[in-house]
Amino acid sequence: RVRQNMLDEAEQEAMTALRMAPHDSITKLPFVELAHAFFQSGSFERALEAFNRAMADGRDDLSDHFYRAATYRLLGEYDCALGDYDSVLHDMPDDATTYVGRGLSYRMTGDVDSALADLSHGAELDLAWGAQCYLWIWELYALRDGPDSAEAAAALDLARTAADEPEEWLWIDACATGQVDEQARADIEDPVTLAQTEYYLGIAALARNDFDGAWQDLQQCADFQDAEVPEVQLARFHVEVMHR
Secondary structure (H helix, E strand, O other): OOOOOOHHHHHHHHHHHHHHOOOOHHHHHHHHHHHHHHHHHOOHHHHHHHHHHHOOOOOOOHHHHHHHHHHHHHOOOHHHHHHHHHHHHHHOOOOHHHHHHHHHHHHHHOOHHHHHHHHHHHHHHOHHHHHHHHHHHHHHHHHHHOOOOHHHHHHHHHHHHHOOOHHHHHHHHHHHHOOOOHHHHHOOOOHHHHHHHHHHHHHHHHHOOOHHHHHHHHHHHHOOOOOOOHHHHHHHHHHHHHHO
């Protein structure tokens, strides 16, 4: 039923089987499939419930830990996310995506030094993450030390070295100058890329104490529906902080 996208029915059947044999590992397997289906559909609360049921009796699968960590992060339960990311890295110490996820979680808790270390390591392990990670590192330095600080400038240089997609150069320009070419912005057809561009414009404005401009751009990014996009979650974090 999961493959037919009949998630409510699949959940009911899995719960029935679990009640009949609560400690049988076989009855936990449907919850793994359900958890991933709920995660992909954006139902993160239900995904977390399914992951917890699947892992309740000691199931120790790295994929479960990774996706439960991502689920915790998207739900704002950052300390729980860190625990699962640690479990993954214990057995997969060179997994770039896990370092990125843990770095973002550290960033949300305010542990800037740990966030910088993990994002840097993630970028070094996999250049596919490079430009974004270095731009998030630029953000941390720009907000803490100013956009013209030596650390911020070094992070932008690393982003330029890692960039290999047109949108990444657009984001670098946004961070470096606080603006992007309006025609290039108007030509963006992918809504995800547009939301990400709004994010970097908002962060550039925030780093330069343009709070009105920052609010406008960050709110536009935060309104995007796909919370799995890291910039969207970061935008929502900043909007919440600015709203306090």
